């Protein structure tokens with residue numbers, strides 16, 4: 613069955629595969645930390661929801677080869693690249709194209725669902741959370757990881773950028789949510805998950821971590837210009853914003869940190 617796309621994703625381009633793979637090697641994005649306490653047991657059915665390059669699905673399939681591991685994403689390019697990489701590594705996985713607001717899986721299929729760095733791309737969550745609830749088995753667990761303050765948490769003294777950042781926050785509200793992390797526990801509560809448990813950890817960027825993160829942000833801004841033009845009205849201002857953010861990130865004395873939320877909840881047994 614072909615998935616129906618609800619909207620497009622701003623980073624749906626070829627090179628995003630390599631960026632996601634590279635990112636997972638950086639200190640701030642360690643999978644092993646995120647998955648602590650979420651071990652997949654033998655025979656369990658696992659979904660990497662919004663799988664991107666499929667790195668989390670591959671990680672789980674390597675650790676637990678007797679689990680049934682699947683990954684889905686609404687990007688046809690990502691699904692193809694994820695499948696190719698898994699086949700190259702001879703890992704037995706199934707990737708499929710699907711909008712998370714209409715998951716192409718039967719009810720009560722999964723023991724565990726992992727959704728990593730996807731929530732920031734959503735501004736409405738009802739359908740997303742009800743789909744997770746539908747496809748989880750009773751007693752199954754959902755784990756969501758996302759940042760709060762992605763690049764917007766930067767402390768600096770550039771008054772032009774302070775104003776532009778406020779404008780960015782207001783204008784971007786209908787497309788992305790840089791402060792989604794703090795909202796995730798409530799989304800679990802409203803969707804009637806049980807045994808909700810959440811952690812939040814400050815992720816600081818210094819030294820090599822700062823250089824790595826700045827490289828990622830610069831690369832992403834390269835593809836975000838059309839969206840920034842929508843927010844700021846002109847390409848000139850969009851480019852000035854992107855370059856001011858990068859300049860201030862690199863300025864000694866300024867601090868960049870995000871808060872990483874790791875939120876878990878269980879579907880009621882009845």
Ligand SMILES: C[S@@+](CC[C@H](N)C(=O)[O-])C[C@H]1O[C@@H](n2cnc3c(N)ncnc32)[C@H](O)[C@@H]1O
Pocket residue numbers: 618621632661662663664665666667668684685686687690710711712713727728729730733
């Ligand atoms: C930042 S990437 C994260 C990818 C992967 N989870 C990781 O941690 O590397 C976000 C992914 O979510 C996918 N995505 C966004 N909205 C989606 C939706 N409504 N349905 C399915 N996938 C979606 C994008 O295509 C993209 O691959």
